Amino acid sequence: MRHGFLLFVDEAGDEGIERIKPIDADGSPEYFVLSGVLVRTSSYHALKSAFASAKKIINLQPHxxxxxxxxxxxEKRRF
Structure with a gap:
Protein backbone atom coordinates (compact mmCIF):
# COMPACT_ATOMS: atom_id res chain seq x y z
CA MET A 1 0.00 0.00 0.00
CA ARG A 2 1.25 3.45 -0.85
CA HIS A 3 1.67 5.87 2.00
CA GLY A 4 0.37 9.37 1.65
CA PHE A 5 -2.53 11.66 2.25
CA LEU A 6 -5.75 12.73 0.57
CA LEU A 7 -7.06 16.27 0.95
CA PHE A 8 -10.81 16.81 0.63
CA VAL A 9 -11.75 20.47 0.13
CA ASP A 10 -15.17 22.12 0.14
CA GLU A 11 -16.48 25.66 0.01
CA ALA A 12 -19.62 27.45 1.09
CA GLY A 13 -20.80 30.90 0.12
CA ASP A 14 -20.12 33.02 -2.92
CA GLU A 15 -16.88 34.77 -3.77
CA GLY A 16 -18.71 37.53 -5.69
CA ILE A 17 -17.94 40.98 -4.28
CA GLU A 18 -19.82 43.32 -6.61
CA ARG A 19 -22.93 43.29 -4.38
CA ILE A 20 -22.87 42.12 -0.76
CA LYS A 21 -25.72 41.39 1.66
CA PRO A 22 -27.12 43.03 3.77
CA ILE A 23 -26.33 46.24 1.85
CA ASP A 24 -27.81 44.72 -1.33
CA ALA A 25 -30.73 42.31 -0.74
CA ASP A 26 -29.85 40.39 -3.93
CA GLY A 27 -26.12 40.35 -3.20
CA SER A 28 -23.71 37.63 -2.17
CA PRO A 29 -23.43 36.47 1.44
CA GLU A 30 -20.93 38.33 3.59
CA TYR A 31 -18.88 35.18 4.13
CA PHE A 32 -17.04 32.70 1.96
CA VAL A 33 -15.75 29.62 3.80
CA LEU A 34 -13.11 27.25 2.48
CA SER A 35 -12.34 24.14 4.51
CA GLY A 36 -10.59 20.85 4.13
CA VAL A 37 -9.79 17.61 5.86
CA LEU A 38 -6.55 15.70 5.40
CA VAL A 39 -6.71 11.91 5.79
CA ARG A 40 -4.14 9.16 5.41
CA THR A 41 -4.59 7.11 2.25
CA SER A 42 -4.65 4.03 4.48
CA SER A 43 -7.91 5.37 6.02
CA TYR A 44 -9.68 5.99 2.71
CA HIS A 45 -11.67 2.74 2.55
CA ALA A 46 -12.87 3.11 6.16
CA LEU A 47 -13.88 6.72 5.47
CA LYS A 48 -15.73 5.71 2.29
CA SER A 49 -17.56 2.97 4.21
CA ALA A 50 -18.51 5.38 7.00
CA PHE A 51 -19.97 7.85 4.49
CA ALA A 52 -21.92 5.06 2.77
CA SER A 53 -23.42 4.08 6.14
CA ALA A 54 -24.24 7.72 6.96
CA LYS A 55 -25.94 8.20 3.60
CA LYS A 56 -28.18 5.20 4.30
CA ILE A 57 -29.27 6.83 7.57
CA ILE A 58 -30.58 9.87 5.68
CA ASN A 59 -31.89 7.85 2.70
CA LEU A 60 -29.35 9.00 0.12
CA GLN A 61 -28.10 6.77 -2.67
CA PRO A 62 -24.33 6.03 -2.73
CA HIS A 63 -23.81 8.29 -5.79
CA GLU A 75 -31.51 14.40 9.22
CA LYS A 76 -28.58 16.61 10.29
CA ARG A 77 -28.70 15.15 13.81
CA ARG A 78 -28.93 11.56 12.53
CA PHE A 79 -26.10 12.09 10.05
Whole structure:
Protein backbone atom coordinates (compact mmCIF):
# COMPACT_ATOMS: atom_id res chain seq x y z
CA MET A 1 0.00 0.00 0.00
CA ARG A 2 1.25 3.45 -0.85
CA HIS A 3 1.67 5.87 2.00
CA GLY A 4 0.37 9.37 1.65
CA PHE A 5 -2.53 11.66 2.25
CA LEU A 6 -5.75 12.73 0.57
CA LEU A 7 -7.06 16.27 0.95
CA PHE A 8 -10.81 16.81 0.63
CA VAL A 9 -11.75 20.47 0.13
CA ASP A 10 -15.17 22.12 0.14
CA GLU A 11 -16.48 25.66 0.01
CA ALA A 12 -19.62 27.45 1.09
CA GLY A 13 -20.80 30.90 0.12
CA ASP A 14 -20.12 33.02 -2.92
CA GLU A 15 -16.88 34.77 -3.77
CA GLY A 16 -18.71 37.53 -5.69
CA ILE A 17 -17.94 40.98 -4.28
CA GLU A 18 -19.82 43.32 -6.61
CA ARG A 19 -22.93 43.29 -4.38
CA ILE A 20 -22.87 42.12 -0.76
CA LYS A 21 -25.72 41.39 1.66
CA PRO A 22 -27.12 43.03 3.77
CA ILE A 23 -26.33 46.24 1.85
CA ASP A 24 -27.81 44.72 -1.33
CA ALA A 25 -30.73 42.31 -0.74
CA ASP A 26 -29.85 40.39 -3.93
CA GLY A 27 -26.12 40.35 -3.20
CA SER A 28 -23.71 37.63 -2.17
CA PRO A 29 -23.43 36.47 1.44
CA GLU A 30 -20.93 38.33 3.59
CA TYR A 31 -18.88 35.18 4.13
CA PHE A 32 -17.04 32.70 1.96
CA VAL A 33 -15.75 29.62 3.80
CA LEU A 34 -13.11 27.25 2.48
CA SER A 35 -12.34 24.14 4.51
CA GLY A 36 -10.59 20.85 4.13
CA VAL A 37 -9.79 17.61 5.86
CA LEU A 38 -6.55 15.70 5.40
CA VAL A 39 -6.71 11.91 5.79
CA ARG A 40 -4.14 9.16 5.41
CA THR A 41 -4.59 7.11 2.25
CA SER A 42 -4.65 4.03 4.48
CA SER A 43 -7.91 5.37 6.02
CA TYR A 44 -9.68 5.99 2.71
CA HIS A 45 -11.67 2.74 2.55
CA ALA A 46 -12.87 3.11 6.16
CA LEU A 47 -13.88 6.72 5.47
CA LYS A 48 -15.73 5.71 2.29
CA SER A 49 -17.56 2.97 4.21
CA ALA A 50 -18.51 5.38 7.00
CA PHE A 51 -19.97 7.85 4.49
CA ALA A 52 -21.92 5.06 2.77
CA SER A 53 -23.42 4.08 6.14
CA ALA A 54 -24.24 7.72 6.96
CA LYS A 55 -25.94 8.20 3.60
CA LYS A 56 -28.18 5.20 4.30
CA ILE A 57 -29.27 6.83 7.57
CA ILE A 58 -30.58 9.87 5.68
CA ASN A 59 -31.89 7.85 2.70
CA LEU A 60 -29.35 9.00 0.12
CA GLN A 61 -28.10 6.77 -2.67
CA PRO A 62 -24.33 6.03 -2.73
CA HIS A 63 -23.81 8.29 -5.79
CA UNK A 64 -25.70 11.26 -4.30
CA UNK A 65 -23.84 14.20 -2.79
CA UNK A 66 -24.51 15.36 0.76
CA UNK A 67 -25.62 19.00 1.02
CA UNK A 68 -26.35 19.91 4.62
CA UNK A 69 -28.41 22.93 3.54
CA UNK A 70 -30.88 20.47 1.97
CA UNK A 71 -31.22 18.27 5.08
CA UNK A 72 -33.89 18.67 7.74
CA UNK A 73 -32.78 19.30 11.33
CA UNK A 74 -33.59 15.69 12.16
CA GLU A 75 -31.51 14.40 9.22
CA LYS A 76 -28.58 16.61 10.29
CA ARG A 77 -28.70 15.15 13.81
CA ARG A 78 -28.93 11.56 12.53
CA PHE A 79 -26.10 12.09 10.05
Missing amino acids: EEIHFKNLSED
